Amino acid sequence: MTQTGIPYIFMRGGTSKGPYFNRADLPEDRDTLAEVLVAAVGSGHPLNIDGIGAGAAVTTKVAMLSRSDDDWAEVDYFFAQVSVTDRLVDFKPTCGNILSGVGPAAIEMGLIAPRGDETEIRIRAVNTGARVVAKVQTPGGVLSYDGAAEIAGVPGAAAPIALNFMGVVGSSTGAFLPTGNLRDTFDGIEVTCMDVAMPMVIARAADFGLTGYETAAELDENKDFFAAMEAIRIQAGKKMGMGDVRKSVTPKFGLFAPARDGGTIAARYFMPWNTHPSMAVTGSQCMASCALTPGTIAEGLLDRPSESPANVVLEHPSGTIEVLVTFEKNNGFNLTSAGLLRTARKLADGHIYVPSRIWKGK
DSSP: OOEEEEEEEEEEETTEEEEEEEGGGSOSSHHHHHHHHHHHHTTTSTTOTTSSOOSSGGGSEEEEEEEOOSSSOSEEEEEEEEOSSSOOEEOSOOOHHHHTTHHHHHHHTTSSOOOTTEEEEEEEETTTOOEEEEEEEOGGGOOOOOOSBOOTTSOSOBOOEEEEEESOBTTTTSSSSTTSOSOEEETTEEEEEEEESEEEEEEEGGGGTOOSOOOHHHHHTOHHHHHHHHHHHHHHHHHTTOOOOTTSOOSEEEEEEOOSSSSSEEEEEEOSSSBOSSOOHHHHHHHHHHHHSTTSTTTTSSOOOOSSSEEEEEEETTEEEEEEEEEEOTTSOEEEEEEEEEOEEEEEEEEEEEETTTOOOO
């Protein structure tokens, strides 16, 4: 055989999509694993023509699932961000949108059995150690994708999947404010460096000469902005204790502007070398926390909710995303948990084939 077949489920999770694998069906060696994922996605071509990717960072994501040996979790979720064109695989971050499909995929794979009309699944995000409770609709003990829940960036409606994130503060760097400051300045631009579910560098759109209401396409065309942003991100990453981040997708970058469509605040999120068409689930938690924290760069851009839990509505290029944040204000802002509503849908299943010269299989 010149190709190796690997079982997979192809799913949309939130506003992203990609292959979901059983970790046991993949190579254990990390370098070989990266080569397999590059081949499966088709990284190295802007259209991912030789794989199942679709030429965008939100469609070149991979989920790998296994039963957890953690005392708390039932399922381990190991994430990989595969680049579109550079044949790079980043195992450092996690993805909350892809996580939306972990519960249904775990049931599809037989890792979890449905329990009643709604199945609660405890998930450990292996990359960051975050703990997430997902509530999946299983009426009559049968997994269902049909429902009336709608999320911005996805056409139509589907069954709701409630996600409650815990233990997300300092998930990558070990600190809520990795630099120790509410604000830092790089190249004359004031930013807040924060780590909640995703380490981020967040700035005001106006400080880059932007409105903060630009479309994703308009921002992607602004090469001067991206050059300035990347220079700041690299400096901030080093000060956050993350080392040289030039080839890493973390920390991510975000922009704030005053809300204009009835939300809490307008936000733009970067992945980081292009603009997210909507909003990342992990990024939304970090940006909502930044908006709620006094003294950050969000100061003066919003009417800050003072009571917990607070429903923070982030306006993004495709609509809005709501983050229900539970927090305490003892000795500053202390986040307890963040909840979001997402949807997911199984698109296909079968085998992905990669050249046997890369991996001969198990």
